[in-house]
Amino acid sequence: MALAPKESPNIWWTMDDGRWSMGSRESVAFESLKSSQDESKFLASYMVYMLWCVYSLAQEKSERFVIHSYLNLYSNLYSNLY
Numbered sequence: 587m588a589l590a591p592k593e594s595p596n597i598w599w600t601m602d603d604g605r606w607s608m609g610s611r612e613s614v615a616f617e618s619l620k621s622s623q624d625e626s627k628f629l630a631s632y633m634v635y636m637l638w639c640v641y642s643l644a645q646e647k648s649e650r651f652v653i654h655s656y657l658n659l660y661s662n663l664y665s666n667l668y
Contacts, residue, residue, distance in 0.1 A: 637657070637660050
């Protein structure tokens with residue numbers, strides 16, 4: 587997961603390794619996912635990343651059904667992992 591300061595949207599803080607990175611939020615988040623050594627951590631992080639992508643797409647289109655459907659899908663996938 588990556589966060590950006592308001593004053594500089596092209597610099598992102600990656601929570602996985604705790605460092606600042608340059609680039610778009612998508613590339614920084616994906617690179618931090620790829621660098622993860624633990625498979626379960628990678629899968630959980632990837633699910634959160636994909637959920638964020640779907641959520642932002644659904645917000646642009648204002649389709650609550652899409653958000654609800656993917657929340658159910660990912661909650662089922664997460665419960666099957668553990």
